[in-house]
Amino acid sequence: MIHSGFVSGGDVTFVSPSGTGTDVAIKGAPFGIGGALKVGFGRHLRVGGEGYVSTLNYGAHESSETIGWGGLLADCVWRKARWSWFVGGTVGGGGVKNVTLLSDMPVDFILEDGSASYRKYGFVAITPFAGVEYAVTERIHLTAKVDWMFNVSNPQPDFVTGPRIYFGFMFCHSR
Numbered sequence: 215m216i217h218s219g220f221v222s223g224g225d226v227t228f229v230s231p232s233g234t235g236t237d238v239a240i241k242g243a244p245f246g247i248g249g250a251l252k253v254g255f256g257r258h259l260r261v262g263g264e265g266y267v268s269t270l271n272y273g274a275h276e277s278s279e280t281i282g283w284g285g286l287l288a289d290c291v292w293r294k295a296r297w298s299w300f301v302g303g304t305v306g307g308g309g310v311k312n313v314t315l316l317s318d319m320p321v322d323f324i325l326e327d328g329s330a331s332y333r334k335y336g337f338v339a340i341t342p343f344a345g346v347e348y349a350v351t352e353r354i355h356l357t358a359k360v361d362w363m364f365n366v367s368n369p370q371p372d373f374v375t376g377p378r379i380y381f382g383f384m385f386c387h388s389r
Contacts, residue, residue: 218378219377240314275319306338
């Protein structure tokens with residue numbers, strides 16, 4: 215499944231070695247890819263796992279934040295004819311890598327002084343979601359969903375959150 219949306223971490227102040235602060239707005243439309251595996255139990259319950267990676271490019275100097283996450287999911291599904299609607303959530307975790315550039319970076323081997331920030335950290339996430347599936351055939355379903363990821367263990371000012379919209383397909387096998 216591919217995804218985009220609008221995410222924001224707000225304005226973050228980066229401080230140079232000389233003590234000068236620069237505010238950078240970390241927000242925009244990310245792009246990412248991933249997938250899910252779900253197993254049905256009964257008429258409405260599905261459990262499984264999912265994992266994604268999402269990259270946001272932001273700022274005037276090609277800064278980027280990449281979030282990789284995954285976890286265990288459960289959802290409740292309702293079906294009518296070829297359509298299925300579902301709501302659920304994922305509990306898991308992931309990691310963030312944020313490279314903020316405060317000036318253009320030449321392609322050389324000289325270390326930059328005070329114009330770049332590199333941050334890397336892990337987190338535990340809860341991600342509620344809702345979506346719809348359309349059965350093109352019994353075995354292939356087109357899927358659309360929206361989610362919102364919450365960093366519940368390690369809040370950071372540069373962690374971007376907001377709605378992500380997913381489009382893709384699922385291969386299905388029924389009993």
